[in-house]
Amino acid sequence: MATAIREKLDELYFLTPAETAELIELTVEDLRKMRAAGTGPRFVALTTRTVRYFTSSCRARSGLPEGKKRDQHEERGSL
16 A cells, blocks of 8 residues: 555656656757657646656656657646
């Protein structure tokens, strides 16, 4: 039970593009291109200039299928 709660809380933590790039060994520019293409780790656009990535998505990055577009609503969903 505690693990399930920890996993749900983990979803609430966000990383900056620089932190995300370091964690998954990409550049910030690579992440920007992935966002534009609709691929890459899940993120939320807090403002037009502020993006944050879900920590759980960054950890699971290796499991993301390359080139698969995500639903626009999922990527720009509100909190």
